[in-house]
Each structure stands twice: as structure tokens, then as C-alpha cells.
Amino acid sequence: MKQHASYLSLLISHFSLLILLGCTSMPDHPEKTNALPPIVPDYIGVTIPQEIAPLNFGIDEADRLDVTIRGAKGGEMHVNGDYADFDIDEWHALTRQNQGNSLIVTVCARLDGTWTQYQPFSIYVSNDPLGEWGVTYRLIPPGYESYGLMGIYQRDLSTFDETAIIDNRDISKQCVNCHTPNRTDPKQFTFHVRGEQGATVVGRDGQTDILAPRNEQLGGGMVYPFWHPSGRFIAYSTNQTHQNFHQRKDRRVEVYDDRSDIIIYRPDSHEILLDSLLATKDHLENYPVFSPDGKMLYFCAAEKQDSIWKNYKQVKYNICRVGFNPETGAFVGQVDTLINARNLGKSANMPRLSYDGRFLLYTLCDYGCFPIWHPEADLWMMNLEDGTTYPLDEANSTDAESFHNWSMNSRWIVFTSRRHDGLYTNLYLAHIDSKGRASKAFRLPQRNPQEYQAETIWSFNTPDFASAPFDVNGITPSQKVLDSQRIPTTLRESPN
Amino acid sequence: MMLSVLLGAGIFLACLFPLRALMNYHEEHHLFRWTGYYLREQLTSWDGALEYAVSFLIQFFYIGWLGALLLALLTVALQRLLWWLMKKARLRTAWLYPLTIIAAALLFYFAFVPQRYRTDANFREAVAYDYLVRTHQWEAITEKTAHDNPATEQAVWSTNYALAMRGLLPSEFLNYPQTGPQGLLTDDQQKEVLAYFSLSDIYLQLGLINHAERMAFNAKQYIPNNHKSGRLYRRLAETNIINGNDIIAAKYLHFLRSTLFYGKWARARLAHLGSDEDYINSHYRLLREMRLTEYDNLIPPRKYELLVELVKQNPANKLAMDYLRAYELLLRSLRSNQALPSPPNTYQP
Numbered sequence: 001m002k003q004h005a006s007y008l009s010l011l012i013s014h015f016s017l018l019i020l021l022g023c024t025s026m027p028d029h030p031e032k033t034n035a036l037p038p039i040v041p042d043y044i045g046v047t048i049p050q051e052i053a054p055l056n057f058g059i060d061e062a063d064r065l066d067v068t069i070r071g072a073k074g075g076e077m078h079v080n081g082d083y084a085d086f087d088i089d090e091w092h093a094l095t096r097q098n099q100g101n102s103l104i105v106t107v108c109a110r111l112d113g114t115w116t117q118y119q120p121f122s123i124y125v126s127n128d129p130l131g132e133w134g135v136t137y138r139l140i141p142p143g144y145e146s147y148g149l150m151g152i153y154q155r156d157l158s159t160f161d162e163t164a165i166i167d168n169r170d171i172s173k174q175c176v177n178c179h180t181p182n183r184t185d186p187k188q189f190t191f192h193v194r195g196e197q198g199a200t201v202v203g204r205d206g207q208t209d210i211l212a213p214r215n216e217q218l219g220g221g222m223v224y225p226f227w228h229p230s231g232r233f234i235a236y237s238t239n240q241t242h243q244n245f246h247q248r249k250d251r252r253v254e255v256y257d258d259r260s261d262i263i264i265y266r267p268d269s270h271e272i273l274l275d276s277l278l279a280t281k282d283h284l285e286n287y288p289v290f291s292p293d294g295k296m297l298y299f300c301a302a303e304k305q306d307s308i309w310k311n312y313k314q315v316k317y318n319i320c321r322v323g324f325n326p327e328t329g330a331f332v333g334q335v336d337t338l339i340n341a342r343n344l345g346k347s348a349n350m351p352r353l354s355y356d357g358r359f360l361l362y363t364l365c366d367y368g369c370f371p372i373w374h375p376e377a378d379l380w381m382m383n384l385e386d387g388t389t390y391p392l393d394e395a396n397s398t399d400a401e402s403f404h405n406w407s408m409n410s411r412w413i414v415f416t417s418r419r420h421d422g423l424y425t426n427l428y429l430a431h432i433d434s435k436g437r438a439s440k441a442f443r444l445p446q447r448n449p450q451e452y453q454a455e456t457i458w459s460f461n462t463p464d465f466a467s468a469p470f471d472v473n474g475i476t477p478s479q480k481v482l483d484s485q486r487i488p489t490t491l492r493e494s495p496n
Numbered sequence: 497m498m499l500s501v502l503l504g505a506g507i508f509l510a511c512l513f514p515l516r517a518l519m520n521y522h523e524e525h526h527l528f529r530w531t532g533y534y535l536r537e538q539l540t541s542w543d544g545a546l547e548y549a550v551s552f553l554i555q556f557f558y559i560g561w562l563g564a565l566l567l568a569l570l571t572v573a574l575q576r577l578l579w580w581l582m583k584k585a586r587l588r589t590a591w592l593y594p595l596t597i598i599a600a601a602l603l604f605y606f607a608f609v610p611q612r613y614r615t616d617a618n619f620r621e622a623v624a625y626d627y628l629v630r631t632h633q634w635e636a637i638t639e640k641t642a643h644d645n646p647a648t649e650q651a652v653w654s655t656n657y658a659l660a661m662r663g664l665l666p667s668e669f670l671n672y673p674q675t676g677p678q679g680l681l682t683d684d685q686q687k688e689v690l691a692y693f694s695l696s697d698i699y700l701q702l703g704l705i706n707h708a709e710r711m712a713f714n715a716k717q718y719i720p721n722n723h724k725s726g727r728l729y730r731r732l733a734e735t736n737i738i739n740g741n742d743i744i745a746a747k748y749l750h751f752l753r754s755t756l757f758y759g760k761w762a763r764a765r766l767a768h769l770g771s772d773e774d775y776i777n778s779h780y781r782l783l784r785e786m787r788l789t790e791y792d793n794l795i796p797p798r799k800y801e802l803l804v805e806l807v808k809q810n811p812a813n814k815l816a817m818d819y820l821r822a823y824e825l826l827l828r829s830l831r832s833n834q835a836l837p838s839p840p841n842t843y844q845p
């Protein structure tokens with residue numbers, strides 16, 4: 001009897017062990033495969049700044065991951081869970097230790113109860129620091145006429161912390177857009193509020209001006225902004241923008257202008273300078289940006305088309321530039337066409353110069369000036385020293401890449417892309433080397449990226465880097481928007 | 497106790513019959529999901545926690561009798577709680593008992609029936625027609641219109657849609673109130689958010705898939721307080737399945753997968769997403785064939801032009817043909833359109 005009890009006990013313990021082994025959350029002699037792990041987001045072979053938040057990832061279909069990261073210069077970290085969720089401090093210690101070298105990532109995944117070990121992959125930690133605190137962007141559902149909730153947000157790039165700069169629930173759900181700092185400085189910014197309490201908001205070193213949303217002499221409002229590096233001027237486009245809808249299955253929305261000009265705003269005098277050189281009747285001028293030295297203004301321009309609703313595909317923008325007098329705010333000389341995209345049958349938009357003045361990043365699409373709805377839209381680069389221009393293949397995808405900005409050290413770009421699903425726009429970052437070549441882009445890290453992607457209803461718009469967080473503890477922009485009288489702007493025309 | 501039972505029975509019957517459409521209205525303006533993310537999102541504030549509880553209850557309105565039963569039980573529970581509290585406060589006298597019934601009934605009324613529903617007859621009508629359209633009660637729609645002789649545009653295009661779904665549009669629509677072409681397919685811009693829900697249904701059945709998606713997306717954004725809608729997410733999944741945008745469709749299906757009453761449908765769609773097999777046994781295949789593939793016009797086209805294109809592309813699209821004929825009748829432009837196929841035999845102008 002005693003012996004039977006002993007056998008029974010042995011049997012139970014063996015059975016328990018088998019159950020434990022079967023359900024173990026740690027890989028034990030996993031099957032090895034030559035394939036790379038199908039991680040989401042795809043961080044395989046990307047180049048990152050050492051300050052970036054942990055590149056957490058998951059694998060669809062896997063119910064457990066076991067991940068080990070070893071630094072080529074030393075250090076190691078290990079996580080085991082539903083997804084790879086790295087400790088922020090440990091991650092940063094590892095990236096700091098391995099700056100200028102690789103992190104080797106070994107992933108084991110449990111799929112249908114079986115552990116598989118994939119080929120290790122590398123993440124390169126660049127020698128170039130990010131040099132920025134974070135990014136700012138607008139979050140809005142990607143849609144049609146209606147938008148509901150939206151807001152302008154800031155995100156600490158070394159963590160997952162996101163805070164609202166302005167949430168439209170605080171301003172009667174009006175539209176907010178085009179938040180633009182001056183050279184990533186949060187103390188100098190501008191954005192717009194559209195709606196009954198509309199305004200253009202301009203912040204300068206603690207002073208916030210709430211401008212009237214329209215100038216009647218101008219016949220419109222200020223739209224796409226860019227600060228002069230001195231902070232004394234802001235170039236805006238002024239646009240008559242329309243949105244229409246496709247009936248075909250492969251397109252949804254078309255946004256286009258039937259009129260646009262470029263104006264210069266002086267924050268100190270609330271004066272708008274309108275020069276006929278960039279306010280022509282037969283051209284659409286758009287997306288102004290200043291050169292880093294403040295002596296040139298770059299923009300895009302297209303010939304106007306009759307019946308634009310019919311001929312919208314013929315609207316093709318070139319990238320042009322004109323001299324700028326930083327003392328008077330006047331344009332100098334004649335307009336020069338820098339990139340003749342029309343000759344290629346294409347449309348070039350959203351020029352952005354690296355802050356070291358060496359490169360010009362732009363978006364190239366088939367037509368028009370709103371490439372986020374164009375799957376063919378890609379990022380292109382022009383080397384301003386030798387005039388060559390080329391696609392940023394390593395950063396591009398088969399879907400739309402659109403709005404973009406540079407970090408102050410000219411080594412990183414942030415841009416929007418619809419590569420994940422074709423509709424909900426995400427933010428991506430990419431390293432740009434000294435020759436203007438991009439490394440493989442990586443998606444803005446999220447704490448639980450799969451959950452975020454499944455649950456988010458937002459698209460990211462108009463991202464830019466931020467050298468420091470915007471102070472949201474004082475008088476908030478929303479309070480100013482609600483409480484302030486609108487400051488009228490005056491128009492001064494100067495025929496060129 | 498008998499009064500409590502009567503209260504419960506009254507609430508149950510009120511919800512099941514005169515207020516059934518209002519239950520539907522609440523249901524399609526909330527979406528409760530059994531996920532940790534949703535819980536965390538809602539529990540960041542007291543308002544969110546309350547929303548969480550309200551949405552939990554409202555999800556059961558998807559099944560009329562279940563929602564009515566829960567509301568009845570909840571109201572009776574409130575009444576019994578009041579009575580118990582009065583006992584604790586030594587206020588429990590027989591003549592006060594009916595007061596607890598009245599108090600509970602009033603609580604139910606003000607919590608469940610929105611102020612707009614109480615005061616705006618047009619809104620009540622919109623809620624009623626929206627429910628009937630959603631639940632495909634075509635005969636009930638025409639009966640209601642014949643009985644009420646309603647004036648709102650939504651009543652008119654809902655009635656025409658109901659006739660069209662029964663194959664009676666060209667032959668009978670002039671027997672019902674009409675407001676011109678607008679009463680067939682109305683403007684894309686609507687003041688009444690609820691209109692987008694039904695318009696999305698109509699456009700989908702006609703084969704105007706992008707229109708159906710746009711209406712659903714607009715409605716989704718206009719829902720107050722960032723609430724979600726199972727009906728609209730389902731529609732967005734459908735339009736993306738039909739248009740072959742499987743990744744986007746999967747996003748909406750994943751969203752619905754964690755809901756009690758849309759989950760089964762979503763999981764079934766997810767299992768077949770991207771496979772032709774799904775279309776063989778599904779009306780999505782038919783709608784895919786109906787949709788516009790070549791025609792594309794950035795100028796907001798008149799609905800008449802869209803119907804002409806739908807029929808040109810697919811003469812078997814009887815719904816579009818019926819709408820087109822009704823349009824022609826209304827426009828008094830019965831001249832023959834050479835580009836169109838011959839009218840069906842049932843059509844007798």
C-alpha cells in the first residue's frame with residue numbers, strides 16, 4: 001500500500017512537471033529558424049539616437065516573447081512577457097554604453113505553445129545625439145469634413161510621456177492646426193484656431209498674441225507658417241483650400257488650393273507684408289520656409305489651372321527660392337526655380353532645409369500640395385552643395401510619406417507616414433548622415449505598440465522637434481484663446 | 497411590493513415599445529469593450545468611470561428585451577433602495593410608498609430620455625426612422641409614414657429607401673410625401689447627426705461605398721464625448737472589406753472583437769479577411785461588383801449623375817435603377833437617356 005502511494009506520488013510529481021514544462025513562460029530548447037523575427041513595429045536594422053525611448057515591440061500571433069539584448073560594447077538586458085517591454089533606465093544605460101555601435105537583439109517567441117528562436121538582428125546606436133527633448137504634433141482622426149476631438153501634443157522622446165499643449169475640448173471643440181516652433185524652441189511658436197472663436201496664436205518668450213483669424217484686406221487668414229531664425233518675422237501662406245472626395249475605391253480625399261500666396265508677418269508691429277512677387281495671379285505659392293541664415297525664402301509654386309476641380313492633377317509644384325532682407329522683411333532679387341518637378345511630371349512640396357544649410361528635404365508626389373492622401377508620395381533630398389536630388393529610399397515606403405522636420409543638429413528627421421495601414425498616420429524618425437543619406441526609419445516608440453496601434457483612432461500631423469517641453473503649467477493657450485481680444489493685423493502691400 | 501412589480505412591468509413595456517427606438521439611439525452612441533485599455537482609458541477621471549458604467553449597461557440595449565429588462569430591474573432596485581433608506585431614516589409609512597415609485601419612475605425618465613427627445617418632435621421622428629431603417633423594418637416605415645404624414649426630410653428619404661428595398665420605389669413612391677430629389681438622396685451635409693447613420697446604409701446598398709464610408713466616418717466624429725459606435729465601426733469595417741482595404745478593415749474588426757454583441761460578427765469577418773471564400777457567401781461580393789470602379793469626379797457630383805454611372809457600370813444594380821427612375825420622375829425629365837439600359841419591365845412611367 002505504501003509502495004503504491006509512493007508510485008502515485010511520483011506519478012503526480014512527474015505529471016505536474018510535464019504541465020509546468022508545457023506551460024513554461026521561458027524558452028527551453030527553442031526551435032531555431034533562419035528567419036528574422038516578424039516584430040511589430042519593424043525595428044530590425046534601424047539607427048537610433050541614444051536618448052530615444054525603449055523600442056518596445058511585439059509579434060502578432062505570439063503569446064509570449066523572450067528577448068535578450070547584448071551591446072557590442074558591453075551590457076545586456078533581458079525581458080520576458082506578452083511583448084518586449086524594456087525598462088527605460090536599463091535601456092538608456094545600454095544605449096549610452098553602446099553609442100556608435102550595435103545592440104544585438106535575440107528574440108524567442110512562443111507561437112501555439114512552441115518556442116521559436118529567430119535570427120538575431122541589430123539596432124545601431126548612432127554617434128549623433130538627438131539633441132532634442134521631444135516632438136510636438138497634432139492628433140486628429142483621419143477623416144472627411146468632421147473631426148470631433150483633436151489637440152496639439154508634446155511627447156518626451158526619451159520616455160513615453162505625452163501631454164497636451166492645447167486640447168480642443170478646452171476651446172469649444174474648434175479646430176487647431178499648424179503648430180510651429182522657431183527652430184524647435186517652445187518659447188516661440190504659432191498655431192491657428194479655426195471656428196467661431198478663431199485666431200492665429202503667436203507666442204514669443206512669454207508673450208502670447210491672439211491675432212484676428214482673418215485680414216479683410218488680405219481676403220483670408222494666415223495658414224502654413226515658418227519662423228525667421230531671428231524671430232522678427234514669420235512667413236505664412238494664405239490659402240483658399242478645398243476638400244473633395246473621390247468615388248473610386250483607391251482614393252478617399254483630395255485637398256487642394258484654388259488660390260494661395262505668401263506673406264510676411266511682423267510680430268512686433270502686427271503688420272502683414274504682401275509683396276506681389278509671391279502673390280501672383282497666375283501662380284499658387286505655398287509652404288514658405290526660411291534658410292537657416294535667414295537670407296533666403298524657399299517655397300513651392302505651381303501654375304494656376306482653370307477649373308481646378310477638373311484639372312487638379314495638372315497642378316504641379318516646383319520648389320523655388322528668393323532672397324530675403326532680414327532687416328526690412330522685403331524680398332530681394334528674382335525668384336529662382338530650384339527643383340523643377342513639373343518637368344518630371346511631379347509635384348514637390350513642403351521644403352525643409354537642414355539647420356546646417358546643406359540639405360533640402362521635400363515631399364514628391366504626382367500632383368497637388370497635400371501629399372498625405374497620395375500613396376505615391378515620398379521623401380526626397382536635395383544636396384544644396386552639389387545640386388543633386390534623390391529619393392530617401394531607406395526612409396520611404398510604398399505608402400504616403402508627407403510632412404517632415406529636422407532636428408537642430410541636422411542629423412535626424414521626423415516625418416509622417418501611412419505605411420502601417422494606409423490611413424492612420426504615424427510618426428517616424430530617421431538618421432541622416434553627413435552625406436545626406438537616410439538610415440532605415442523607425443516608428444515613434446510606444447509603451448505597448450501593438451495595443452496602441454489597435455486602439456488608436458488618431459493620425460499624427462505636422463510634427464516638429466522640441467528642444468524643451470512647452471510650459472503647460474502657466475496660463476495655457478486655451479485660456480488665452482478663450483479670454484483674449486483678437487489683435488487686428490494691418491496689411492502693407494509692396495509691389496515688386 | 498405589488499406597486500414595485502407594476503413599476504418594473506411598466507418600465508419594461510415602455511422600453512420595449514414606445515421607447516425601443518430610443519434604446520437603439522443610446523446603443524449606437526456608446527460602445528463598451530471588454531479590454532484593459534478601454535478600462536484604463538475610462539478610469540482616468542470620475543466622468544470616465546461613470547461613462548464606463550453607463551456604457552456597460554447600454555451595451556445590452558442591442559437586444560431590446562434584455563435592455564428593457566435591465567432598465568426595469570434597475571429602476572425597481574432604485575425604488576427598493578429608496579424605500580430601504582426611508583426605513584433607515586425612520587420615514588417608512590405606508591402612504592409614502594407610492595412616492596418612492598414616482599421618484600424612481602422620474603429618475604428613470606430623466607436619466608434615460610434626453611431633454612431633446614422630450615422637447616423636439618423632429619428629433620423623435622429622426623430617432624424612430626433611424627431605428628426602423630437600421631432594423632430593416634420596411635413595412636413599418638411605410639405604415640408609419642402613411643399614418644403620421646411626416647414632414648422631415650429624413651422621414652421622406654427613409655420611406656423611399658424602404659420602398660426601394662421592397663422593390664416598390666418607382667411604382668409607389670408618389671403615393672407618399674415627397675420633397676423633390678432631396679427626398680431621394682439628400683445633401684451630404686446634414687444638421688442632424690443621426691441622418692448620417694441611415695444615409696450610410698442607403699449609399700452602401702446602392703454601391704456608393706466611398707459615400708457610405710464618408711457618412712459613417714462623419715457620424716463617428718460627431719458623436720459627443722468621444723463615444724464610439726458599434727454600428728458605425730461595423731460599417732467602416734464593411735466599406736473597407738468591400739474596397740479591399742484589409743488592414744484598415746482589420747483595425748475596425750479588432751476594435752469590435754472585444755465587444756459583447758459585435759464580437760462574433762467581427763471574429764467571423766477577421767477569420768476570412770482577404771480570402772475570396774468570404775465573398776462567395778457574402779453580400780459583400782455583390783456590393784463589390786456594384787461599386788464605382790472607373791468613374792471619379794472631384795466636383796461634388798449630383799446624385800443623379802452618380803446613379804447614372806452606377807447603372808451604366810452595372811445594369812443589374814436594380815436599386816440604383818429604381819432610384820434613377822424615381823429621380824427622373826421627380827425631375828420631370830423623362831426623356832430617354834441613350835447611355836442607359838432599357839428600364840426594367842416593372843417600370844411603368
